[in-house]
Amino acid sequence: MIPKRSLHIKRVPKFYGNQLSKFKYSQDIPTHELLARLGFITYPRSGLVNWTKLGLSMQDKLSNIIRKRMDEIGFEELSLSLISHRKLWEDTGRWEGSEIFKLVGDEYLLVPTAEEEITDYVNKQLESYKQLPVCLYQINPKFRNEKRPRGGLLRGKEFLMKDxxxxxxxxxxxxxxxxKVVGAYHKIFQDLRIPYVKAQADSGDIGGSLSHEWHYINESGEDTVFKCSSCNHASNVEKTLSFPKEVDESSEILVKYFTTKDKSxxxxxYYPSNRVLEPKFIQNEITDLDLTEHNQDELLDSFSNKDxxxxxxxxIMDARLSPRSNLPDFPLNFxxxxxxxxxxxxxxxxxxxxEICAECEDGEITATNAIEVGHTFYLGDKYSAPLNCAVDVPTETGMTRQTISMGCYGIGISRIIAAIGEINRDAKGLSWPKSISPWDVTVVEIGQDEERSKxxxxxxxxxxxxxxxxxxxxxxxxxxxxxxFTGIPLSIILGKHYPIVEIEVRGKKYGDTWKHTYEKHKDEFDWKVQYDNEQVNDVKHFVHKDGLVTVVNSLLNDM
Amino acid sequence: MIPKRSLHIKRVPKFYGNQLSKFKYSQDIPTHELLARLGFITYPRSGLVNWTKLGLSMQDKLSNIIRKRMDEIGFEELSLSLISHRKLWEDTGRWEGSEIFKLVGDEYLLVPTAEEEITDYVNKQLESYKQLPVCLYQINPKFRNEKRPRGGLLRGKEFLMKDxxxxxxxxxxxxxxxxKVVGAYHKIFQDLRIPYVKAQADSGDIGGSLSHEWHYINESGEDTVFKCSSCNHASNVEKTLSFPKEVDESSEILVKYFTTKDKSxxxxxYYPSNRVLEPKFIQNEITDLDLTEHNQDELLDSFSNKDxxxxxxxxIMDARLSPRSNLPDFPLNFxxxxxxxxxxxxxxxxxxxxEICAECEDGEITATNAIEVGHTFYLGDKYSAPLNCAVDVPTETGMTRQTISMGCYGIGISRIIAAIGEINRDAKGLSWPKSISPWDVTVVEIGQDEERSKxxxxxxxxxxxxxxxxxxxxxxxxxxxxxxFTGIPLSIILGKHYPIVEIEVRGKKYGDTWKHTYEKHKDEFDWKVQYDNEQVNDVKHFVHKDGLVTVVNSLLNDM
Structure with a gap:
């Protein structure tokens, strides 16, 4: 029984469709501009964003998917201050970072990420090693003093992040x-329906020794992901090891000198002149390598005493060189x-x-552009050591002080919205998966009929x-x-054939499970389907009002 | 039927009760310190706040109450950028405000409030007067460069506000x-259960001509509210007009000179020397009064030409003076x-x-300390005029340009949590109304019994x-x-008398509706009530597990 009370009808947001009459849609309009035109966001200034109801609903849906999956693996939500004091950032050596937003007075910054503050927080709370692991996350704004903001939500001065x-x-x-986090990330990205890639990655500025990037493959992406045709291994460009199909004996050979950290x-x-040396790859063989750029002559000088x-x-010779390659003369005597x-x-x-994948030494690697939407890092003691986050642990000989091993795990919420907007748009505009659509169904009435509406x-x-x-x-x-245009998965039309209702399918289908419901209920609900010309996609459904909710839900279930 | 799936049990947050063993509770511990000790928040630095799960749940509950009531009156949520550019603030003359957080580079500020940005946003969206009214709100962080932060959430450098x-x-x-907003505010404050006062207020720095403050009466409050014993009119100290019970002919009389804006x-x-003159009160009689402080001698000089x-x-003579009072000599000739x-x-x-209330000229006014938790302002054209927010309106003679009339309406979310914490605490610690409690019921098990738990x-x-x-x-x-201590309204004890469950009542009762449920179900659920010594408050309930949810809900309904 439907409870008797005054009927609340949800309506489209204020200013919905406002600017649509003024522009002609074209696939050349950049997505970040389209999002503003359609009223999901506005840009009050370059790199800054106002979220309207339309965009805010998407933020909320996406945030709740993430919350659910993080809670499931025992992570607990909190929300740290958006302002942090320079002290901690000096301790970890990040106060002088290039994209840090500082407040006048030179004491505070706007948080770009929270390793420092969360380590400090946990350090103050932690009373015993028995309380470990401590797993926390937050969904709140982050700030980056981006000098050349671009792509709207993709690279702005402020963004919403789950960290x-x-x-x-x-x-x-x-x-x-x-x-566990990797498992949760797989679920989150599967919930969102858009195909994604988990790629082995370099840890970069954040530090640590194990990391993966989570990408959407898209030609507009600024990142490059290599994927193997055989073992399916994926990695970003800074982390992809490969072998040549055949050695190239013709190219000029360059040499670059390094030293080990102990200077011994x-x-x-040695590498071909037409390729880019990645010093970190040398570390795979010589772990003690010092990656600092040294003046080559001074470095050689320090090794010139032949006694x-x-x-x-x-x-060390790149795989593209052959033993017969003509190496430059060795400049020192022995x-x-x-x-x-x-x-x-x-x-x-x-x-x-x-080239050949170095993981399986079998498949061929292909490069694709990608949009990075998540990152998982094992940090080790990179932050816990300088900030003295440690616990006493009992051993056979008494208590010993042990530094905490940390990990950090980001998902760019505003970034995902921008990326999916880009990936799923077509000749008719945007097209959101149901998981994050601003709303699922637009209702259009032909004529007014109070009884029908009710x-x-x-x-x-x-x-x-x-x-x-x-x-x-x-x-x-x-x-x-x-x-x-707005990308709403379905439209319902209440017209003159009522109680038969028309449902227009706009969104992309990621499955066909609705067909089971169709077989089960088609007669009961007087349910008819109209296909496109190629008989491939269902484009319209006609159904008796009594079956409306069932049909709508079964269609959305695939979207 | 309860669906068959793996049983999810919600547990107390990480670090819950962590610091409790280290301190002895006393009512002298300030509430802002207590909130940190109990783990609702931590203060990483003076004026800055980290919200843990415990506090975050309260933020969420309170935010959702506010959302519901604002949505009901047709306001739409959005979320503006937290960073604003100086341009708009110069246009309204607020860039040089004393508590503005500015970013290095002197171009941007952290938003303390959003009149400038929202006016700019609406101005860019508004296409026709037919789209009016436009009613928007946001729930997001605000920043204030508070030089001497105090009271934790009451006056910090960052706070959560519904604006x-x-x-x-x-x-x-x-x-x-x-x-309409006043109506929604009444509902919000009634939802929260804590007695509140709506007081006529002065518009202060925000500007405009009509405003009310929404207060919780509490002796720790920094504001003063006057309330009339007869007409119940409430107003803050800057807005309270009163008459003396009897005129005082003995006190010395002071005079202060002003001029009208047209200098005519x-x-x-004239006022008694033992009282504080409020120049704005003169404006009630002389609306054209110039409130600028003038050098008294120069002012008199400018009126000294007797020709x-x-x-x-x-x-103009204060009501406390009698016509027979001995006024100072008039310094000019006529x-x-x-x-x-x-x-x-x-x-x-x-x-x-x-003194006597000037509203009803009957009742006596009393002064109480209060904590301001909300504010409603009619702004008029204070922001729309300098920012040129206007629409074309058809009149008989053609279109005319009309400046928009604005209002703004704040509720301090972090402030309300701090205020209710202060107001409702007692000898046993904090005590939250159900509306915002971190959770409603703590479950305690004596012994382990898997069947029972399930x-x-x-x-x-x-x-x-x-x-x-x-x-x-x-x-x-x-x-x-x-x-x-934590202020959870109820505790449930699963003990040896199971399936009889014990319920301990901790929270404050704002009603007695549970008694109807009791009369209806006491036999069915084997429901017994234990009262305190004075037989005034129910302190414990014993009930069969089959009635547990009904009893818990009926008790919470009053809390």
Whole structure:
């Protein structure tokens, strides 16, 4: 029974469709501009964003999907201050970061990320190792003093981010937590329906030793992801190791010199001049490598005393070179050739499409542009060490002080909205998956019929359908077109054939489960389907009002 | 039927009760310190706040109450950028405000309030006067460069605020909107259960001509509210007009000189030396009064030409003076006594407790300390005029340009939490009304019994009871005490008398409706009530598990 009370009808937001009459849609309009034109957001200034009701609903839906999955793996939400004091950032060496928003007075900054503050928070709360792991997350604004903001939500001065942090007793416990988060991320991205890639990544400025990027593959993306045709391994460009299909004996060979951190060894890296050396790849062979850029002459000088028998020399050769390659002359003299080690067939340069995957040594790698929407890092003690986040742990010989092993895990909420907007748009405008659509169903009425309205909106309210009535004083055609532009998955038309209701399918289908419901209920609900010309996609459904909620839900279930 | 799936049990937050063993509760501990000790928030730095799960749940509940009531009156949520550019603030003359947080570079500020940005936003969206009224609100952080932060959430550098803004065609339409908001505010404050006062207020820095403050009466409050014993009119100290019970002929009389904005009239305000003159009160009689502080001698000088017959003189005498009072000598000469007007019996000084209410001229006013938690302003064109927010309106003679009439309406969310914490605490710690309690029911188990747990948590989940199981490894007594400290309305004890469950009442009762449920179900549920010694308050309930959800809900309904 539907409870008797005054009927509440949800309506389209203020200013919905406002600017649509003024512009002609074209796929050349950049998505960030389209989002503003359609009223999801406005840009009061370059890099700054106002979220209107339309965009805010999407933020809320996406945030709740993330909350659900993070809560499921035992992470707890909190919300740290948006302002942080310089003290902690000096302790970790990040106060002088280039994109830090500082407040006048030079004491405070606007948080770009919260490793410092959350470590400080946990450190103050933590009373015993028995309380570990501590797993926390927040969904709140972050700030970055982006000098050249672009792409609207993709790279702005402020953005909404889910940032999670984990604190474990040691690395092996931290790996368990890391894998839990990876599991939750898979669920989150599956909930969103858009195909994604988890790519092995470099830890960059955040630090730590294990990290993955979560990408949407899209040609507009600024990142490059390499994927193997055989083992499906994916990694970003800074992390992709590859072998050549065949060695190239013709190209000129360059050499770059490095040293180990203990200064005992000169490392000579040889690579083809037409490729880009990635010094971090040398670290895969020589873990003690010092990545600092040294003046090459001074470095060689420090190894020039040929009587110093404690010095060692390693020649490391990129896999693209052959042993017969014509290496540059070695600039130093030796007293003993046994001081030199030579490593060959090592991937030292950034990968290129068509090379062989170094993971499986079988498949061929292909490069695709991608939009990064999430990142998971194992941080180790990068923040816990300088901030002294440690616990006393009992051992056989008494208590010992152990530094916490941390992880951090981000998802860009405003970024995902921008990325999905870009990925799913087509000739008819935007097209949102149901998971984050501003609302699921636009309702359009032809003529006014109070009895009809009462019946239908009672059904929709009772069925908890997420609809909006478009009651603007414009034509039905315009309403349907604009609902399509806006990317709303379905439209319902209440017209002269009522109680038969028409449902227009706009959104993308990610499944066909609705067909089971159709087979079960088609007669009962007088349910007819109209397909497009190629008989591939269902484009319209006609159904008796009594089956409306069932049909709508079964269609949305695939979207 | 309860659906078959793995049973999810909600548990108390991480670090719950962490610091409780370290301190002895006393009512002398300031509430802002208590909130931190109990883990609702932490203060990473003076004036800055981290919200933990405990506090965040309260923010969410309170925000949702506000959302519901604002949506009901047709306001639409949005979320503006937290960073604003100086341009708009210079246009309205607020860039040089004393508590503005500016970003390095002197171009941007952190928003303390959003009149400028929302006016700019609406101005850009508004296409026709037919779209009016536009009613918007947001719930997001605000910033204030408070030099001496105090009282934790009461006066910090960042705070969570609901700020709403309305845009109407003219003042009379704006008044309709204003009254709608007043109605919604009454509902919000009634939902929260804590007694409140709506007081006539001065518009202060925000500007405009009509405003009310919404207060919680509390002796710790920094504001003063006067209330009439007869007509119940309430107003803050800057707005309270009062008459003396009897005139005081003994006190010394002071005079202060003002002028009208057109410089035509010298206004001489006479008042007793033991009271504080409020120049704005003179404006009630002389609306054209210039409130600028003038050098008194220079002002008199400018009126000293006794042959200038265009000058006028008004002597205005506070109601506490009698016509027979000995006024100071008038320092100027006149050519004509008709140039002087004298007004008597006007309230010119700040009210004092025990005086007569000027609204009803009957009741006596009393002064109480209060905590301001909301504010409603009619702004008129204070922001729309300098920012050129106007619409074309058709008139008989063609289109005319009309400046928008605005209103703004704030509620301090973090402030309300702090205020209610202060108001409702007692010898046993905090005590939250159900409307905003972090959770409603703490569950404590004596012994472990899987079957019992399964039964009870299924019931609680199915009944949508907002509970947390306290499964920490501490004694039952400690768990109950700490639930009480934390201010959770009810505790449930699953003990050896199961299926009889014990319910401890901690929270304050704002009603007695549970007694109807009791009369109806006491036999069915084997429901017993234990009262305190004075037989005034029910302190414990014993009930069969099958009636648990009904009893818990009926008790919470009054809390």
């Amino acid at each position: 999670a942090y984990s604190f474990d007793l040691d690395e092996s416990n931290a790996m368990v937590t890391y894998e 060894t000169l490392v000579c890296a 110093d028998l404690s010095k060692r020399f390693v020649r 007293s003993n050739r046994a001081m030199i080690t030579t490593l060959t067939d090592v991937p030292l340069v950034l990968a290129q499409e068509g 019946e239908v909106f009672k059904l929709l309210n009772h069925g908890k359908v997420d609809y909006c009535l478009d009651d603007r004083d414009v034509s039905m055609g315009k309403k349907l077109k604009e609902s399509g | 709403a803004y309305s845009f109407d065609l003219d003042e009379s339409n704006a008044m309709v909107t204003y009254e 009239t010298l206004v001489c305000a 200038d017959l265009s000058k006028r003189f008004v002597r 050519s004509n006594r008709a140039m002087i007007t004298t007004l008597t019996d006007v309230p010119l000084v700040l009210a004092q407790e025990g 039964e009870v948590f299924k019931l609680l989940n199915h009944g949508k009871v907002d509970y947390c199981l306290d499964d920490r490894d501490v004694s039952m007594g400690k768990k109950l005490k700490e639930s009480g």
